Amino acid sequence: MPRYSRLTTLLILAAAVGIIVTWTVFTPPGITGKADAIGYAICHRITVRSFIAGDYQLPLCARCTGIYLGAMTAFGVFIASGRYRAGYLPHWKVALGLAGFVGLLGIDGLNSYSNLLGFEGLYVTQNWMRVVTGVFCGLTLGNLVFPIFNQSVWEDGGMRTAPIHNLKELAGLALIGALMVALVLVQRPTLLLILGMISAAGVLMVLTMIMTVGFVTVTGRFRAYNTWKDLALPLTAGLTLAIIMIGGIDFLRYQFTGTWEGFLF
Secondary structure (H helix, E strand, C coil): CCCCCHHHHHHHHHHHHHHHHHHHHHCCCHHHHHHHHHHHHHCCCCHHHCCEECCEECCCCHHHHHHHHHHHHHHHHHHHCCCCCECCCCCHHHHHHHHHHHHHHHHHHHHHHHHHCCCCCCCCCCHHHHHHHHHHHHHHHHHHHHHHHHHHHECCCCECCCCCCCHHHHHHHHHHHHHHHHHHHHCCHHHHHHHHHHHHHHHHHHHHHHHHHHHHHHCCCCCCECCCCCCHHHHHHHHHHHHHHHHHHHHHHHHHHCCCCCCCC
16 A cells, blocks of 8 residues: 655645535535536536426536436446456447447537537437437446546556446447436436436546546556555545636636526527
């Protein structure tokens, strides 16, 4: 286990408490308010391109909701299958299928953007299309973030396996992703609210993992950990850095717009 000095530990913990508390105080109140602040940092949050749970607009637009629900779905499948330490990227055949998911999002995203600017696209993008392409792109994101994280933090480089082994398993993951899409499209307010909170948590989880990789790399502790207990301090640093990023964007956007609402077009 890599040893951190007492001073380094105290500085990281003090920074974590100070930054997280500050962000909590200056963002909208309640769990939904914090979820909104997370979404505010990475998403346009345009109302007509978002799902509404009762009278509450989800913290992320339809596409971003799908992306991070997809990532969380992938993480859940990997954990349930015991491959949460998978350290290899998928086989090229699986990677090609995952790239296809990203390509579909790119096509639909460009078409949607052209609609937003007032141009006539190939078709009129609907929210159900946004969440479908988002979820499947999120499955790809999960297949990239998990192995890279594991390769970077664990002393043994993680399990010598990919999260998804073959096209059959990819089809199974895609089916679970489709079920997640169906849950969103049912549009039951309580269920939508839960899914919205999960998607916001997905943003925080992905950013924390990425920032943790950056932290262990910069501090010279790449592949230096054996247990989750060993990794507690780097994960705390990663979470803190994620909140700094989110809070910084929140601050700049609020200074520019003067509102926590989505962009208006």
